[in-house]
Amino acid sequence: MINAMTVSANGPIGIFDSGYGGLTILKSIRQLMPEYDYIYLGDNARAPYGTRSFEIVYGFTLQAVSKLFELGCPLVILGCNTASAKALRSIQQINLPQIAPDRRVLGVIRPTAESIGVLTKTRHIGIMGTIGTIQSDSYPIEIHKLFPDITVTGQPCPMWVPMVEYREFENEGADFFVRKYVEELLTKDPAIDAIILGCTHYPLLWKKIRKYAPKGIRLISQGDYVARSLRNYLNRHVEMDARCTKGGSSLFLTTESIEKFEESASVFLGKERVKVSRVSLEQI
Numbered sequence: 001m002i003n004a005m006t007v008s009a010n011g012p013i014g015i016f017d018s019g020y021g022g023l024t025i026l027k028s029i030r031q032l033m034p035e036y037d038y039i040y041l042g043d044n045a046r047a048p049y050g051t052r053s054f055e056i057v058y059g060f061t062l063q064a065v066s067k068l069f070e071l072g073c074p075l076v077i078l079g080c081n082t083a084s085a086k087a088l089r090s091i092q093q094i095n096l097p098q099i100a101p102d103r104r105v106l107g108v109i110r111p112t113a114e115s116i117g118v119l120t121k122t123r124h125i126g127i128m129g130t131i132g133t134i135q136s137d138s139y140p141i142e143i144h145k146l147f148p149d150i151t152v153t154g155q156p157c158p159m160w161v162p163m164v165e166y167r168e169f170e171n172e173g174a175d176f177f178v179r180k181y182v183e184e185l186l187t188k189d190p191a192i193d194a195i196i197l198g199c200t201h202y203p204l205l206w207k208k209i210r211k212y213a214p215k216g217i218r219l220i221s222q223g224d225y226v227a228r229s230l231r232n233y234l235n236r237h238v239e240m241d242a243r244c245t246k247g248g249s250s251l252f253l254t255t256e257s258i259e260k261f262e263e264s265a266s267v268f269l270g271k272e273r274v275k276v277s278r279v280s281l282e283q284i
């Protein structure tokens, strides 16, 4: 049950992802804004979201957002492209007015879409993402609102998340699937001169994607754009900024085992020792 949360909260910024990938977003945000407090929530027990239906991703994401609200977050970032594609709009329009009208939920697709205008000369771009993100058409929809002249071609890359999760991203075996998806995308539209890596895991495949994407093609990793857009948002919304506490702390929550999270988080966060707790989200 989600109860109405009418009391305005001061607390950490919540960052949600289906699993570990959102740590790449958290990393960029903390680099730019180390003074804020953060709670990261990874729904590792139910990841990946990329192949799940709209209803399931929406339900799971709503539970996670409600949990972060319960923990006092005034602002939650869906640091997951699949959740941003399938759940953000419904949560903002249907749920927020009922459960927490004074809190905000933002995603990663809009900030990435905003960045693209100056990054392409040919006005042909590619999006690589999970099946869910690509099928939702969220990137073309957001990009065309801002830049109707840009041709957007999507490429689902279903093997890339498992390759990162199983730590195969630097091994030779990964080359096959990186090359395959890059070639498929460029065959669909050879005029592409910029590719958005529209999934939180893909920065870890950067070197291999760079190897197979021709030199003239710009690769766009979204972390920095999301971080800058968040800072911009907080500068423009001083009342929200005042409610985001600033103690420089990070708390990590997972729906899976603490040990598993600690071990895998190091792939995304390097040597940092993370303080992890387990949470359960309500079943729908």
Ligand code: DGL
Pocket: 017, 018, 019, 021, 022, 047, 048, 049, 050, 051, 079, 080, 081, 082, 083, 130, 133, 161, 198, 199, 200, 201
């Ligand atoms: N975090 C997801 C995204 O950015 C990828 C992992 C998943 O499929 O759950 O789309």
